[in-house]
Amino acid sequence: MEDVAILGVGMHPWGKWGRNFVEYGTFAARKALADAQIEWSEVGFISGAITVRCGYPGYVAGSTMARALGFNGTQVASSYAACASGATALSVARGQILSGACDVALVVGADTTPDGFLSPNDGVRTDDTDWLRFHMVGATNPVYFGLHARRRMELYGATSEDFALVKVKNSRHAVFNENARFNKEYALEDVYRSPVVSDPLRLLEICTTSDGGAAVVVSSVDYAKSLGLHDPVRISAIALNTPTYPDPVIDLPYLATDSYASANPSETGFKESIGKHVYEEAGLGPEDVDVAEVYDLASSMELDWYEQLGFCKPGEAESLLRNGSTSIGGKIPVNPSGGLGAFGEAVPAQAIAQVCELNWQLSGKAGKRQVQGARVGITANQGLFGHGSSVLLKR
Amino acid sequence: MSKETKIDTPAVEGFFTQGKEPCLIGGRYRESGGYCFPKNLGGSDPDFPDDGIEEVTLSRFGKIWSYTNSTYPPPPPFIAAEPYEPIVIAAVELEKEKMVVLGQVVDGFSVEDLHIGMSVEVEVGTLYEDSEYRYLTWMWKPLPEQNIKDKK
Numbered sequence: 203m204e205d206v207a208i209l210g211v212g213m214h215p216w217g218k219w220g221r222n223f224v225e226y227g228t229f230a231a232r233k234a235l236a237d238a239q240i241e242w243s244e245v246g247f248i249s250g251a252i253t254v255r256c257g258y259p260g261y262v263a264g265s266t267m268a269r270a271l272g273f274n275g276t277q278v279a280s281s282y283a284a285c286a287s288g289a290t291a292l293s294v295a296r297g298q299i300l301s302g303a304c305d306v307a308l309v310v311g312a313d314t315t316p317d318g319f320l321s322p323n324d325g326v327r328t329d330d331t332d333w334l335r336f337h338m339v340g341a342t343n344p345v346y347f348g349l350h351a352r353r354r355m356e357l358y359g360a361t362s363e364d365f366a367l368v369k370v371k372n373s374r375h376a377v378f379n380e381n382a383r384f385n386k387e388y389a390l391e392d393v394y395r396s397p398v399v400s401d402p403l404r405l406l407e408i409c410t411t412s413d414g415g416a417a418v419v420v421s422s423v424d425y426a427k428s429l430g431l432h433d434p435v436r437i438s439a440i441a442l443n444t445p446t447y448p449d450p451v452i453d454l455p456y457l458a459t460d461s462y463a464s465a466n467p468s469e470t471g472f473k474e475s476i477g478k479h480v481y482e483e484a485g486l487g488p489e490d491v492d493v494a495e496v497y498d499l500a501s502s503m504e505l506d507w508y509e510q511l512g513f514c515k516p517g518e519a520e521s522l523l524r525n526g527s528t529s530i531g532g533k534i535p536v537n538p539s540g541g542l543g544a545f546g547e548a549v550p551a552q553a554i555a556q557v558c559e560l561n562w563q564l565s566g567k568a569g570k571r572q573v574q575g576a577r578v579g580i581t582a583n584q585g586l587f588g589h590g591s592s593v594l595l596k597r
Numbered sequence: 598m599s600k601e602t603k604i605d606t607p608a609v610e611g612f613f614t615q616g617k618e619p620c621l622i623g624g625r626y627r628e629s630g631g632y633c634f635p636k637n638l639g640g641s642d643p644d645f646p647d648d649g650i651e652e653v654t655l656s657r658f659g660k661i662w663s664y665t666n667s668t669y670p671p672p673p674p675f676i677a678a679e680p681y682e683p684i685v686i687a688a689v690e691l692e693k694e695k696m697v698v699l700g701q702v703v704d705g706f707s708v709e710d711l712h713i714g715m716s717v718e719v720e721v722g723t724l725y726e727d728s729e730y731r732y733l734t735w736m737w738k739p740l741p742e743q744n745i746k747d748k749k
Binding site: 258318319321322324326329330331333334336337338339340341342344345350351352353356397398399400401402403447448449450452456457459460461462463464465479507552 | 606609612624626629630631632633634635637638639640641642643644647662663664665666667668669671672673674675676677684686688693694695696697698699700701708713724734735
C-alpha cells in the first residue's frame, strides 16, 4: 500500500482538567492544522476517534469536532475501537486519501475520562462480557494486567524491580515532555512506596485516566510535494488486527479464553501478529526500528511489547530494559514521550498521541527527548474486544 | 433476618450448577469439539461455520495459570462489601477443555498462598448479599496436594 504523508500534528496537554472533551479536541485540531499550515476549509475529510465512556458515541464523534471547528459540509466518519480508536480513525483517513476521495484529512480524538477504574456504563447486561467480568468476578482492567505480570515472573523470572524500572525509565523521559500529565522523575523507592493495586503491580505502575486530545493532518505524498514538502514523515503501514481463533491468552473483557481443544493456537500470538502485519506491509523488520511508542497500560506490558514487536526474543525484555537499550540514548528507545504511565489514558486520543510523538521524533522536533537520527518508528496499541493496532512511520 | 434463613440465588442465572459438586456451565461446539464459557458468549472456530453449541458442565478441577488480587474495591457493576476485603482472582486452566477461566478465589486465601500450577476446584460462594438473599458466583478453591488423587 502507498504511504501517506503527515502534514502536521497537535496535542492538548494531558491532565485532569475536567472540561468538555470538545475543547481538547478542537485545541489539538487547530494546533495540527497550524503545524500543517492548512486551513480548516481545505480539509476534505475529518476522521473522529470515539469512545463510549464519556457521553455516548453520537456525541464523542468526528461530527462534534467538525461542528466545533465550524460546519462547512466536510465529509466525516467516526471510529470506535476502544483504545485503538485513534489508529482506526487514521486508517479510515488513509483509505480516503489513497482512494482519491480527498486531498487532506484531519484525524482527531479527545476525551474527558472519569476518575478511578474504567468501568462499563450503567445498566444490567448479562449478555455482555464486559459487564459480567465486573459483576461476577470483580475483574477490573488492572486485574488482567496483574495476571499477565505474574505470568511473566513465572515464565521469565521477571521481578517487581523490573516492572518498577520501566516506570522509572519512562518518568525520566516524561520530564522533557510538556504534553505529559506527570513530569516528575520517579525513583525505585517512589514506586515501591505506592500501594499494590493488583499484585504484583503498584499504583505508579498502572496508567491512570486522563483528559487530553490529539490530532494529525495527513495527505497523499504527492499532495505534500505540491505544498513543498519533499521529505515528510510518512505513514507506511497500519495494522488493525483481530486475534486468531483460538486465542489461548486470557484478556479483557473476557471471562475465559477460547478453547484450544479443537484447534491449535496460531504460532503467532495476537499481539505479535499486530507488529508482524505492519512490518510486512511496510517491507521492514524490527531491526529497522529506531524508536517505539507502546501501550504501557501497566509497566509490565511494556516488557511484553519488546518481545511482541520483535526487539528481542521472549524472556529477554528485562535485560533489554536493564542495559539501557530502551532508554533515550539506547539502541531502541521505547516510550520517549513517557508513555501512558506519564500521560494516563484518554481513550480515543491515545493512539493518535503515539503518532504525534513519533512524528516529532522522526522530524527531529522532540527537543530534549529527541532520539538522535530516528528514521523509523512503530506504535503498538490494543483496544478492548479484540482491537489490535499498530502504525509504522518512516522518513 | 439471620444468615441461616437467607435464600441462596445465583447472581446471574446459567453460569454454574449448585449442590455438593458444583460445576461451571459452558458450551461445547458439536462439530469442532471446542468449548466456551459462558455457554452462549464464546468465539467461533472459523473453520466450522455451521457449528452449533450444546450446554455442558465443565471440569470441576483445574490448575492455576496465573493469579492476582484487587486491593481496591472494583467499581459497579461489582457490588463491594463494606468494609471491603481485597478479592483474590485466579485464571485457571482446565485440562480437558483446554481453556483458561477467570474466577474469584474462595475466602481465606491471599496471593501469598497461591502459586502457578496449583490445583483448584470449583466452589460456589457468596458474591454479595442483602437482607433476604445471598447472591452466588463460582469461585476457585485451592486443593491441598495430597487430596487431589482422592477427588479424582
